[in-house]
Amino acid sequence: MSFGLQFINNSDSVVLDSEFARMCVIAAASLNNNGSSDRNSTNMFGRTITTQEPPLIFVKPSNPNNGWAVSLSTFMPVGSPGAWTGFQIVSTYVQSAIFAPGEWFACQFGSVPAAQYGLRMWDGGSNLLFDSASPAANFTRSAQNWAFVKIESTETTALRRYYSTPFNFSSGEFQMVNQFGMTLVSNDNIGRSISCWWDWPTNTLWAVTMGFSNPVDFQIPALFAKRTVN
Template sequence: MDYGLQFKNTSDVVTIDSEFSRLMVIASGRYAPTEEGGMGSTTYFARAVTSQEPPLVFVRPGNSALIAGLSSVRMIGTAGNWTGFYVRTYSSATAQPNGRYFVGAFAAQAVAQYGMRLWDGTGKMLFDSGTPNATFTRAFQNWTYVKSDQTDQGLYRNYYSVPFSFPQNEFMLINNFGMTMVSGGTIPRQLYCTWDFSTGTLYAVTVAANNPYAFFLPAVFAKMNA
């Protein structure tokens, strides 16, 4: 950078820069079952996220003694006023939606009563000392195809797995698991995922009338910084 502010930590890593925004944690808390007989969960943020693009929501299932599932992810709100998210467990055989979450955006919001704020040249707030940041920790898409079967409706269901560990301070991005995927026909592939803590395995499941075997969706993890 030619001018402005730049701050480095003791490892010589740039942590604040007046030209580039970081992933800032706008709100965090817990999500829990709220509807659909305990299978669905709607969570509202403590403060709305004011970014134009949908914020990034990261979750960590709370009951590691059970198989946790996730499907039907949906952001609540509109551009500039994102207020919450909805998620549903995968099936009645998986645990109810319950755990911790944080929501982040690549822009800060005015939260601190005192401290420091930093804007870029266009007036976009990049840093607020009352808004913690998050760090991406890892991502992978080296899924292994496990098996296929059919649903009661005759749709084809593919299972993919990857071994994983889930440290207590790590959360998984769920926005991309709310998307449908291209299939071999006119009906898109529906996407789900489950965590089996007993075996240390993350599963992805796709369902469609014409369901290809190829699967490359990345699973992305991050942690909040104090």
């Protein structure tokens, strides 16, 4: 950079820069249980987020301690471009209809006014890049070395394919769920759905796709992040 402000840590990594935004936590709370039969979890931000793209949502379900896995699927942002107010997911036990509690946080690249006292930094276009009361979030790893495990047919003749990868859930990481609102490409014009399972008993992360024409190829990574403490 030719001018501005830049902070570099002891490992020579740039942690703050007046030209580039870092990923900041703009809202966080416990997962809400709507109490509905389809186990919807609707969560509101507490403020309107004005980005054009939906904020990145990271979720960490609680370990049910009963030998069951928890499924994350059907992510849907609430609001519209420039006016996002929350998000909805479906989070269920695979073998049960009981909702799995947990935590979530929402991120954007750039900050929001939060500190009453402290430091704020803008870029040349007057976009707020940093607020000392907004914690940062850092991507920690991705899981995409999926191994195809099995295929099964549902009662509607749709095909369900299972993929797995070893994973240690004790690290306190949160999983990004935005990509689970996508309809994946299939061999027809309908597409295929995707969900992800946290399987604590076997330390396994599962991806499950379903569609009437469901190809074997699957390349979607599962992305994980942690919040920093200011």
